[in-house]
Structure formats: structure tokens, C-alpha cells
Amino acid sequence: MWTYLIIFSCIAILIAIFVRRLLLLSGKKTRKEEKALLEESAEIEPIPVPENLTRDDEAEVENLCKKGEDLMNAGNEDEAIKMFVQALAINSLHIETQHKLALLYMQKQMFSAASALFKQLSGLTNDPVHFSHLGLALYQQNAYEEARDAYQKAISLDPSRPQRYASLSQVYKSLEQFQNAIISLNKAIELDNQNLDFLFLMVELQAAAGNTEEAISSLRRLLQIDPENEDAKILLKNLLKSVSN
Numbered sequence: 001m002w003t004y005l006i007i008f009s010c011i012a013i014l015i016a017i018f019v020r021r022l023l024l025l026s027g028k029k030t031r032k033e034e035k036a037l038l039e040e041s042a043e044i045e046p047i048p049v050p051e052n053l054t055r056d057d058e059a060e061v062e063n064l065c066k067k068g069e070d071l072m073n074a075g076n077e078d079e080a081i082k083m084f085v086q087a088l089a090i091n092s093l094h095i096e097t098q099h100k101l102a103l104l105y106m107q108k109q110m111f112s113a114a115s116a117l118f119k120q121l122s123g124l125t126n127d128p129v130h131f132s133h134l135g136l137a138l139y140q141q142n143a144y145e146e147a148r149d150a151y152q153k154a155i156s157l158d159p160s161r162p163q164r165y166a167s168l169s170q171v172y173k174s175l176e177q178f179q180n181a182i183i184s185l186n187k188a189i190e191l192d193n194q195n196l197d198f199l200f201l202m203v204e205l206q207a208a209a210g211n212t213e214e215a216i217s218s219l220r221r222l223l224q225i226d227p228e229n230e231d232a233k234i235l236l237k238n239l240l241k242s243v244s245n
Contacts, residue, residue, distance in 0.1 A: 068080045
């Protein structure tokens with residue numbers, strides 16, 4: 001009985017650690033993710049413009065898109081949306097405008113509108129960036145099976161980004177498919193083996209799956225990278241106590 005109580009307390013401590021880390025890092029994480037999204041947008045291949053567009057139309061679309069981007073960067077999100085919508089009214093297939101508008105919807109937590117745009121974009125471009133963002137928008141709406149499919153498609157098109165495997169792992173976790181979550185997260189760790197967030201998530205998954213020895217191994221690996229991590233030390237002490245009882 002004491003063993004189960006100790007394991008339960010370890011999981012409770014781990015959840016508390018994750019909540020605290022998310023609260024402390026939420027601002028930085030948001031800015032980091034926004035930067036990553038913008039960097040990825042540079043990789044997107046343009047779609048040919050519709051034949052009925054004139055050069056003046058094309059110039060106006062580019063002008064509206066640039067205005068929208070400037071307004072978005074200045075924090076004037078509502079006006080930025082208007083600019084992007086006006087641009088798409090002229091050329092509904094303008095990929096850059098669709099992409100920036102979808103990112104803005106994500107930023108404003110308008111996940112349904114964002115997922116609709118990213119779904120359209122992924123169909124137009126077959127770009128892993130769009131499938132990845134679609135997965136995130138769907139995940140935020142608790143549409144876990146659809147999010148899983150979107151992340152799997154993004155990974156099949158570009159298997160080089162560790163964060164996509166970690167995101168897929170979170171989806172599997174939400175589906176309570178812990179072994180699939182562990183498999184996916186292992187791939188993320190292979191690609192980025194110094195990432196403490198990945199390792200903490202692995203400990204959580206292994207503890208939830210009842211793999212105490214594996215959780216201990218992950219904590220020891222984490223402490224090799226960050227020997228002064230007090231959260232990891234506390235968890236390791238409690239998990240070792242659960243094994244010895």
C-alpha cells in the first residue's frame with residue numbers, strides 16, 4: 001500500500017512541477033513558438049496566382065498583406081485581420097496571407113478559424129508546416145484523433161523536427177495511449193537529447209504507464225545534463241523509495 005502511495009505522490013509532484021514550469025515559461029514559450037512559426041513560414045512554396053488577377057490586383061494583395069503584417073507586429077491584431085481578409089477577398093489563394101492570418105487566429109486563440117485555414121492550406125501546399133500547425137489548432141480544440149493524423153502527416157513529410165514528435169506524444173497522452181506517446185517522445189529525444197522538457201515529459205509518461213524503473217532512468221539522465229535540478233532530485237528520491245518498499 002505504501003508503495004502505491006509513494007508512486008501516487010510522485011505523480012502528483014510531477015504534475016505540480018509541470019504546472020509550475022508552464023506558468024514560469026508560458027511567456028517565453030509563446031514568443032519562442034511565434035518565432036518558430038514565422039521562421040517556418042519562410043519555407044513555404046508559393047502557389048501560382050489565379051489567371052484572372054491583374055498586376056494591380058497582385059500588387060494590392062502584397063500591399064495589404066504587408067500592412068497586415070506590420071499591424072500584427074505592432075499588436076493591432078483586429079486591424080491586421082481586416083487587412084488580411086481584404087487581401088484574400090482579392091486573391092483567396094494567396095498563401096502568405098492565409099498563413100499569416102491563420103497564425104494570427106492562433107495567437108488570438110481562435111482555434112476553429114485557424115484550423116479551417118490550416119486545413120485549406122495543407123490541402124493546397126501539402127507542406128509539413130501547415131499540417132503541423134493544423135495539428136496544434138485541432139489539439140487546442142480537443143480534437144485529438146484529427147490532431148494525431150495531422151502531426152503524423154507532418155512527420156511523414158519532414159521527420160527532422162523533434163518538436164513535432166513531442167507534440168504527437170502529447171496527443172497520444174491525451175488519448176491515453178501511453179506506449180505510443182513514449183515511442184513518439186523517444187524519437188524527439190533522439191533528435192534533441194539535451195531537451196529537459198522532453199525528459200520531464202518522458203518521466204511523466206513512464207510513471208503514468210507504471211514503468212517506474214524507466215522513469216528513474218530518465219531522471220538520472222536528466223540529472224546528468226542538469227545536476228542541480230531540484231525537481232528531478234526530489235522525484236528521483238521518491239521513486240527510489242517506491243521501488244525499495
